Amino acid sequence: MLTLFRWLLRIATALVVLSVVVVVGVYYFLSRSLPDYDATWQVRGVSGTVEIARNTWAVPHVFGPTDADVFFGLGFAHAQDRLWQMTILRRTVQGRLSEVFGERTVRTDELMRRLDLYTLAQESVAVQDNDTLNALDAYARGVNAWINLVNERALGRGAPEYFLFPGEIGLWQPADSIAIVKLMAVQLSGHLENEVRRARLSALIGEERTVDLMPGDPSAGMAALPDFASLFPGLTDTQLAMAPSVPGEAPGEALSPFNSIEMAGASNAWAAGVLRSANGGTLLANDPHLPFAAPSIWYLARLDLTSGAVTGGTIPGIPVVLVGRSEALGWGLTTAYLDDQDLFLEELNPENPQEYRTPDGWTAFETRRSIITVADSDPVTITLRWSENGPILPGTHYSLAAVTPPGHVAALSWTALAGDDTSLSAAIGLMRAQNVDEAIATMERYVAPAQNLTLIDREHIAMQMIGRMPRRDAASPTRGMMPAPGADPAARWDGFFPYESNPRFVDPETGLLGNTNNKPLDRPFPLHVSFNWGDTVRIQRWVRLMRQRSVHTRESFIEAQLDTVSQAARLLLPLVGAELWFQGEPAQPGTSESQRQLALQLLADWNGEMSEHLPEPLIYAAWMRELQFRLIRDELGPSVDMFTHMEPEFLERVFRNTDGAGVWCDVVQSAVVETCVDIARTAMDAALLDLTRTYGPAIESWRWGDAHQATHDHPVLGDVPILRHFVNIRQSTSGGDHTLMRGRTAGGPPGTREPFLNVHGAGYRGVYDMADPEASVFIISTGESGHPLSRHYDDLGVLWRRGEYIPMTLDPDLARAGGVGITRLEPRQ
Template sequence: MITLFRWLLRLATALVVLSVVVVVGVYYFLSRSLPDYDADWRVRGVSGTVEIARNTWAVPHIFADNDADVFFGLGFAHAQDRLWQMTLMRRTVQGRLSEIFGERTIRTDELMRRLDLYGLAQESVSAQDDDTLTALDAYARGVNAWINLVNDRALGRGAPEYFLFPGEIGLWQPADSLAMIKLMAVQLSGHLENEVQHARLSALIGEERVNDLMPIDDGSGLAALPDFASLFPTLTDTQLAMAPSVPGQAPGEDFSPFTSSAMAGASNVWAAGPQRAANGGTLLANDPHLGFTAPTIWYLARLELSTGAVTGGTIPGIPAVLVGRSEALGWALTSSYMDDQDLFLEELDPDTTQRYRTPTGWAEFETRRSIIQVADSDPVTITLRWSENGPILPGSHYALAAITPPGQVAALSWTALTGDDTSMSAAIGIMRSQSVDEALEAGEMYVAPSQNLTLIDHDHIAMQMIGRMPRRNAAHPTQGRMPAPGADPNARWEGTFPYASNPRFVDPLTGLLGNTNNKPLDRPFPLHVSFDWGDTTRIQRWVRLMRQRSVHTRESFIEAQLDTVSQAARTLLPLVGAELWFQDTPANPGTPEAQRQLALQLLADWNGEMSEHLPEPLIYAAWMRELQFRLIRDELGPSTDMFTHMEPEFIERVFRNTDGAGVWCDVVQSAVVESCVDIARTALDAALLELEQAYGPAIESWRWGDAHQATHDHPVLGDVPILRHFVNIRQSTSGGDNTLMRGLTRGGPPGAREPYLNVHGAGYRGVYDMGDPEASVFIISTGESGHPLSRHYDDLGVLWRRGEYIPMTLDPDLARAGGVGVTRLEPRP
């Protein structure tokens, strides 16, 4: 027995030692890819010394004798910290994910190949101005200098993720940077899905009721649209009921940039002129919203250019500060919601599917074959087709099969589908501008995705919608709200409007400008810009906060940026619960009636603040979510899944009975005529039961932050057991779908898992003060590094969650003081 015990002890000891050796070995190899921020390198492609001084949070401040070397340094820094992120984004836009991820990404690759965004980016290189070509070329050399060092010095393959996948790291090309902007256009465009939704609803419930779920802003002057089924009478009810569980993406498919319209970009910006700023300068606050990932898409940097130093938010892969400030100018971006996409249904020739009908007769599709290489599987060959209106899209995406009649296919017109895209030149030009007027002029070169560009210099403020606006015929059959017949000459685009037609606001008398993706002005079709906008409740809250002060400061702008009061909750709860407050006699403790009474009492005393520490936001969110599903489920059936998030305007219209919208409260399949009070009560009871099962019976102990965790998940390792606990960044957060400090929930159909996770919000925040420029502050939602073993992987995320910011000086001496190291790049013969 003693001998057996000794051998078991020796075996256990050996296993422990072996485990330690393995862990140490893995850590050693993975940590090899951690960049040394305090190192000197000799590299090719640089003409003089480049200095990259990283401050305490590893934010690079880049100095060189000429601009080309500065852009070289930015490419080098981006590659040091985010090489995996950059190459993953490049593979996405190229349609080459399946080469490393296998069959699960074939559909994403297929759609990216059909759009041919990378080919269009390659064509667009020659369209850039000289300054931009210099920046693109130098930036690519900087990225490649780091890749070459990784290969030559065996620096852990550049990132831990590369150990999981075979193959070399492809060198960076100027076209790759242009393709990054094309990829952003995919992520920020939602009108394609809106058209499909509108068409399906029109055929299912009629145009009048569509306006309840997809309302048009008052005063637009829109005439009644035709019923979609009348345009395409061969559609079947079975088709219309079809819907994928996630719009634009196959269930379970990873790495897809095709998100639902609810995730297709949002953002906030506000600016104050000198007369409304306490220190007599101008103020600008900006927080663009994108899907959360680890690391975040944003990367802070400071560049010392010949036109002056600039600092702010960059996106790895793009050689420009996209949002930020210089000594002379501050610039910001918000999604404009311009309708820059149209779907066309092309009628196929009955004799051959190679031809389609045009206004002048039958025409041949432009076709090309493309081979998708698939890891651990056979290659997949697809045939790409284009009509005069654009690429032909498969019916498996965006539920296109549901609205495409037999014998027809769907084509997409989109301003991003051009080979002369000078959006990068616009970004470089804006960054170099020395005044509002100069930046407004540079914005003319911008193509897609359309944005609202907000600007301040020392004396002026302005907002300009940038991006090409499609010119539609005044007789367009659907006005761009639904798919149209491809052969109808009135439906086809007639080019784009001139830049002067885009909305512009300069130095308003009120001294204040702001945008929360709301409708900025009222113009009749076809100059209308869009029929679909972001929610209107955020702009209402912003107006209220701005009116509370005659003058503003940096602190008041930060306060507005971090505001978590839901104007939607303040509006809806008195309507929905009007006849429920204190209606019942006191109920016995522990009964559903007692739970309902307690929940109603909490909501009655609540001010609408979506605080992570309170139960009321969770009760409100669950109630409104369940209420909307119950209102629409009987009319829409399986198509209910189209609406993954609560629509405040819809619920308000129903409970105010606007244009007869109260009819939604009756369950059409039942013999009883239900009232809105009935449906509100049953929805609350169902929501409370769901929350009790998830968080326990004690309502007072529920916390919104437990459900509303910001999900900065690693796109590759985030679902791997054990590893996910090291690479995913989860944080309890305040805010919600309709607050200024927006934290969009994941949503989903009824029964969806963890629907209240915070998946989309302000990955970057900046507040710039031209009265005291050095007081400007910045933050991103994770850290500068994309390496999970780096202490800079999530250090800024801790500050972001608390609503804190960091300074980023333009003073060279202060930039070099302290920090975590200085990297020097010297020319190598």
């Protein structure tokens, strides 16, 4: 017995020692790719010594003898911290994810190949100005310098992910940076999906009820929708009611850049002139909204250029401070919702399907074969086709099969499909601009994705919509709202409007400018900008906050940026619950009626603040979500999945019975005529039952933050057991779909697990004060490093969750003082 015990002890000891050795060995190899921020490297491609001084949070401040050397340093820093992220972004836009990830990304690769964005990026290199070409070339050399050092010094392959997903790290090219700009256009565009959705709805439920769900722009006569069914009589009701297919890969596929329309972009930006600023200088606050990931798409940096230092948010792979400030200028971006996409249904020649109808007769498609290499599987060969209107997209994406009649294929016209894209030249010029007028002038070269650019200098404020605006015929049969016949000359684009036609606001009398993706002005079609806007309620909250003060400060702008009061909740609850508050005698404890009474009591005393610590936001969100599904599912059937989030405008129209919208409350299939009060009551009971199953019966103990966790998940390893606990960053957060501190929920059809996860929001926040530029503050939602073993992987995320910021000085001496080290890049002879 003693011998057996000794052997068991020896075996257990050996297993423990072996486990320790394995863990230490794995940690050693993975930690080899952690960059040393306090090192000197001999590199080729610089004219003199480049210094990358990193502050306490590892934010790089790049100094060099020439601007080219500074861009070299930025490329080096990006590659040190985010090499894996950069290569994945490049593979995505190239349509080469499947070489690494196999069959699960074939659909994404196929669609990216059909859009052909990387080829267009390569063509666009030649049209950049010399300043931009020099920056692109120097940046690429900086990235490649780090890749070469990784290979020469065996620095853990550059990132730990490369141990799990083998593959060569190709050298960076100037076209790669332009391609990533085009990839951002993919993430921020949603008009194609809106056209498909509107066409299906109008054919299924009629134009009057379509306006309820997609109210759009009332000033442009949205009630007079075109009759889509009459344009394409070959479509059947069964085809139109088909369940929607997912645009990219599969639901929740983190590597797909094709967001649904609900996630296609949002942002906040507002500015105050000198007369509305307490300290006599202009102010600007900006927080662009994008899908959350670990690491964040944003990366803070400071560049010491000859035209003046610039600091703010960059995207790894792009040699530009996209949002931030210089010594003379501050700038921020919000999605403009410009209608820059149109879908055309091309009629095929029945005698020769390789031809399609044009205004001048049958014409052959431009075709090219493309081979998608797939890891551990056979390659996939596809035929790329282009018509005069744009690339041909398959019916399996964006639900196109539901609106494409027999004998037709769908083509996409889109401003991002340009081989003369000078957007990056415009962005480089913006960093060098010395005042608002110069900034507006240089952005004429910007193409896509369309943005509202908010600007401040020391005396002026402005907002300029940037991006090419398609010129449509006033006689267009669909006005860009629905798919149009490709052969109709009135439906086709006739070039683009001049830059002067883009909306512009400079030094308004009120002294304040703001945009929350709301409609900024009324203009008739075709100068209307868009029929779809991203917001109608956040702007109301912003106006209220701005009017509370005659003058503003950096702190008041931060307060507005972090505001979590839902104007939608304040609007909807009195409407929906008007006849439910305090009805009847107190119910018996433990019954569904008593639970409803308690929930209604809590909501009655609630001010609409979507605080993570309260139960009321969870009750409200679950109730409104269940209510909308109950209102629309009998009319829409399988197509109900088109609407995955609560739409405040729709519920308001229904409960105010606007244009007869109260008819939605009656369940079509039942003999009884249900009222809106009936539906509101049953929706509340169903929502509470579902919440009880998840969070227990004690309503007072429910927390919005338990459901509304910010999901900064690793796009590749985030679903891998065990590993996900090390690479995913989950944080309880306040805010919601319709608050200024926006935390867009995951949504989804009925039965979706965790529909209230916070998946899309302000990954970057910045507030700039031109009266005291050094008081400007910044933050991103994770950390600078993309390495899970780095302490800078999530250190800024802790501050971000608490609503805190960090300073980023333009003073060279302060930038070099302290911090975590200075990297020196010296010329190699």
